[in-house]
Amino acid sequence: MDYLTGVRRKETLEISELMEKAEPGQKVKVNGAIHTIRHMGTVAFVILRKREGLLQGVYEEGIAQFRLKDVKEAAAVEIEGVLEENQKAPNGIEIRMEKLKILSEPAADRMPLAIAKWKLNTSLEAKLNYRSISLRNVRERAKFRIQEGLTRAFRDFLYGQGFTEIHTPKIGAKGAEGGANIFKLDYFHRPAVLAQSPQFYKQMMVGVFDRVFETAPVFRAEKHNTKRHLNEYTSLDFEMGYIDGFEDIMAMETGYLQYAMELLAKDYYRELKILDITLPEVKQIPAVKFGEIKEAVSEKYGHKMRNPFDLEPEEEQLIGRYAKEEWGSDFVFVTHYPSKKRPFYAMDDPEDTRYTLSFDLLLRGMEITTGGQRIHDYHALTEKIAARGMTEEGMEDYLDTFKHGMPPHGGLGIGLERLTMKLVGEDNVRETTLFPRDLSRLEP
């Protein structure tokens, strides 16, 4: 019998440890993957890929006690050598190599993609086909570190605001929003569906925890094949009770974005630098009514308004442009969406019931969030269901919750991959999805 007593300190150092804790001239040990080898005549640069970035090893015959030709690109190795300063090397440091131990070797002679190039010069298709290889490119990988920061900020901010994290089931008997875009499966000989959203569950849990959030996958069987649709994506959802109005939801999201931009600037500066990203300003985010902004962009850009109750992708882009030009903002809340375009549980605006107390948040002209106040009164809810000609079937548990009291509440859902995409300046949501699922892609 042995005892485990916690994480053991390793002899091998990470890049930040080399920079902060080690001194030039010191013998150090590091590990990593051979990213590339550059032969420069009498010396060679062996570039290691480590999780915090690239690290330069200098190979010089006579000093190194191993043969360079024994070292393959893509091998995992451990290196011993002397730490030195070199302003031309990544992070200003390099290691004059003495010993090298091979931990693992690749079986293939060559890589399918030139991942060591600064920009991965290949098609999106190739990137996705070789996902576990293409992401070894430092820039490709950095996007998903930014994505981590966005998710992490969401949770940390909401914990601080008294929210409880929940895990709601993804297999259920009925979808929250209804409609045809639901994946169906056989659940022990019973018909079941995959959750389009945690909507019903998170509302039900407002009656328990007041404020809840979830960061989990959602599934949409939509037959859209566009640059901004996925059939499975990560939804950052929250729902909060005791609100004074749907403005509280927008205020909470603004607070989240402020927190997120701070966290990115502080803990993800390496990745921001790699991707050359300037974070958007979020001190204040303009909010403007659906009807008003439609008219404003129609007037300013001469865009013909086809349907006063709908917002086309082109109009979203123009609203983004308008917000930037008029208010200097990358973000803009569009409020009071038409009731017809919102699910039954959306609260109608008492001042004009053709519209709802709801909003979308656009970032650089693309919707990244849908949210709003929900109906909390049981009778109001069942009346709206009836008025829409819907059936209550399959919603009994949801509706029962309201029978037994629910505070005024509202919430939102943020598409994580879209938010990442707009933030890092990509134009296809697949670029910021680890393993995208779309109409044609089910692998890898």
Next chain:
Amino acid sequence: MDYLTGVRRKETLEISELMEKAEPGQKVKVNGAIHTIRHMGTVAFVILRKREGLLQGVYEEGIAQFRLKDVKEAAAVEIEGVLEENQKAPNGIEIRMEKLKILSEPAADRMPLAIAKWKLNTSLEAKLNYRSISLRNVRERAKFRIQEGLTRAFRDFLYGQGFTEIHTPKIGAKGAEGGANIFKLDYFHRPAVLAQSPQFYKQMMVGVFDRVFETAPVFRAEKHNTKRHLNEYTSLDFEMGYIDGFEDIMAMETGYLQYAMELLAKDYYRELKILDITLPEVKQIPAVKFGEIKEAVSEKYGHKMRNPFDLEPEEEQLIGRYAKEEWGSDFVFVTHYPSKKRPFYAMDDPEDTRYTLSFDLLLRGMEITTGGQRIHDYHALTEKIAARGMTEEGMEDYLDTFKHGMPPHGGLGIGLERLTMKLVGEDNVRETTLFPRDLSRLEP
């Protein structure tokens, strides 16, 4: 156009704010749900349910400017009154009520469950059927706050250890472990499955980020109807590269548990008190070989060993008992599981290839984690696949990753609901699952 500038401070106070920032005698405003009303002759106690616990309001005629009979149980209300100290009240404070505003009223006259009782005196079936109501009970709710703490600690600890959070797809073309226990669905006229585990993906991402984790649902179509099986559960997964052996994985898990117990003691003390939980000691966790502990419990407890290559639930219980009696530990790592019982990607022990470099972690006699070192060499992996008579079909992307180099690595998966269950002392995993999915339960 208006500007949103972040979270606005509310006039209404939470319980911790009443205790830390307000003074007795001060006028305060709070909101919450009417948990119960207790009539005591000339006064009445109106108990509010708030997210941080219960808050007592005192109703006295002449002081209160509203009629108590207008206030229904389960209503959401806002109360104004004077903060007072009362050692008999929850948290030692109460509010002498002056004004009460009804925010929302229940439609039903009575609750289906007596949630205001300290212990919800009803069957598991009833609890699950009325999930959004039963969780309003303070003790029921507290279990899921503990669950949040466990998830939160997992992420926070791993961020600190250089792990990157990933989101892997739940819909795929093939399961990671194979076998019959996979949910199948139709994906735009192509056969697809729900992920049993993020195993393949997290390994593939070790080649990118070195260390990765995911906290997400997994799906198992197992026809087990036991107290410890679910068909959908939350898996806390991590995978890490550049390990010296599978002991590094156990050390990392021990570090996590140490971090988690500290976080629970610090930030979830209210819930620990409500549930009367003493946290297990995790300074050191014993690790013992599969073969050895089987013999030891067989000898000590006279348990007949039926199969030397399998571990029955009853044996797990005895191992738990043994660890407690012999080493004073609620946790115990059982290492070197038989190769036959582990998936193909598990690394065999070079000293005895009938066993693997793997482990389970038991808490109080139940398996809550499975982990170990994985094969990182492409040829070793394909040879093992062949030796098992398996096909490489559908694993091309996974195997390609190894062709192009992978560091020595390993990882684990923790069943969140099971860990919570054993920690809070429940004996059915459904008690610590928000909305369980099992053979017979698909709703709510």
